[in-house]
Amino acid sequence: MTGGAAIRGAVTGGAATGAAVTGGARRRPRSVAVPAECDVLVLGGGPAGTWAALGAASSGARVTLVDKGYCGTSGSTAAAGNNLWLLPPDGPARTEAVAAREVAGGHLTDRRWMSRALDRTWDAVGQLADACGSVVDVAGLRVAFLGLIELSGRMDLDERAYARLMRLEPGGVDVLITHDGPYGMSRDLRGGVQGSAKLTRLLEHLQPRLHVSGHYHHLNGPRVYGRTTSYALAQLVRPKVTRWEPETTNPEQRVTAGSVGLLDTGIGDFTYLDDDWLAEVRGDALDLTALVAAAC
Numbered sequence: 001m002t003g004g005a006a007i008r009g010a011v012t013g014g015a016a017t018g019a020a021v022t023g024g025a026r027r028r029p030r031s032v033a034v035p036a037e038c039d040v041l042v043l044g045g046g047p048a049g050t051w052a053a054l055g056a057a058s059s060g061a062r063v064t065l066v067d068k069g070y071c072g073t074s075g076s077t078a079a080a081g082n083n084l085w086l087l088p089p090d091g092p093a094r095t096e097a098v099a100a101r102e103v104a105g106g107h108l109t110d111r112r113w114m115s116r117a118l119d120r121t122w123d124a125v126g127q128l129a130d131a132c133g134s135v136v137d138v139a140g141l142r143v144a145f146l147g148l149i150e151l152s153g154r155m156d157l158d159e160r161a162y163a164r165l166m167r168l169e170p171g172g173v174d175v176l177i178t179h180d181g182p183y184g185m186s187r188d189l190r191g192g193v194q195g196s197a198k199l200t201r202l203l204e205h206l207q208p209r210l211h212v213s214g215h216y217h218h219l220n221g222p223r224v225y226g227r228t229t230s231y232a233l234a235q236l237v238r239p240k241v242t243r244w245e246p247e248t249t250n251p252e253q254r255v256t257a258g259s260v261g262l263l264d265t266g267i268g269d270f271t272y273l274d275d276d277w278l279a280e281v282r283g284d285a286l287d288l289t290a291l292v293a294a295a296c
């Protein structure tokens with residue numbers, strides 16, 4: 001960090017570990033300009049550091065968050081694939097889950113601590129859900145997100161987030177990132193049509209220049225919907241075996257073609273990253289930060 005930062009408080013964001021990337025040349029990461037002054041400097045952008053930064057910023061502090069990689073792609077978080085205990089404050093689901101965990105933990109657990117962690121998780125994940133359907137500025141581009149998939153039940157698209165995006169003016173978003181893909185993008189193993197009709201309607205209404213989705217685990221695109229070019233990313237590392245492919249399909253845990261893309265924020269151009277070195281990247285626990293840094 002340069003520029004003689006005037007810092008009034010500092011928080012360190014948790015422990016750091018690193019998984020190795022096997023194969024592939026590494027290039028130097030880009031240098032990034034950081035503000036010379038802030039009230040709070042947070043070092044480390046794992047969950048601990050990022051929540052600390054969000055907390056300080058929401059109480060009015062000017063916050064700079066510094067990570068040697070990118071938020072959530074380094075440290076233990078990158079390897080963990082964190083699952084959360086997300087249970088509403090009231091109701092039998094929480095009581096039953098806590099009771100079951102007490103038995104599993106040989107009654108060594110502390111119910112008050114569990115309750116505090118569960119309350120905090122419920123509140124914090126609620127805040128993240130609010131970000132879904134919002135538009136944020138990323139390097140001068142208006143970027144919006146929509147999580148989950150069109151499927152009735154708890155995985156279904158968030159109605160409020162969807163409605164918020166549908167209320168925006170056409171062209172009000174440059175980049176739309178969604179979990180589900182547009183209807184008709186591909187077929188499943190039984191021949192069923194994949195994708196969300198509601199998402200297609202959103203694309204037709206919003207007309208972002210670029211749409212990027214996931215969920216179906218295979219490269220798909222570019223597909224053009226009016227003014228929008230849409231890409232689907234493959235699963236980053238396919239499992240060694242799957243329910244449908246019991247023969248080992250990815251024994252070396254190689255990075256899947258079409259799983260990483262690069263967006264040039266200067267001209268808004270998106271391309272799949274298929275450099276030769278990427279095909280050589282493999283391993284059970286990939287250091288995503290090194291991957292991204294090597295690509296830049």
Ligand SMILES: Cc1cc2nc3c(=O)[nH]c(=O)nc-3n(C[C@H](O)[C@H](O)[C@H](O)COP(=O)(O)OP(=O)(O)OC[C@H]3O[C@@H](n4cnc5c(N)ncnc54)[C@H](O)[C@@H]3O)c2cc1C
Binds near residue numbers: 016017081083
């Ligand atoms: C295999 C595995 C599975 C797990 N599963 C779960 C789970 O299911 N549920 C759950 O709740 N927890 C799980 N955990 C635990 C959970 O992942 C960790 O508790 C959590 O990720 C720690 O977050 P953190 O922010 O404290 O640290 P980290 O995620 O390690 O973040 C530290 C950050 O600091 C940065 N950093 C380090 N040094 C520097 C430096 N010098 N300059 C700048 N930046 C720096 C790193 O790049 C990193 O981004 C799991 C952990 C592992 C390893």
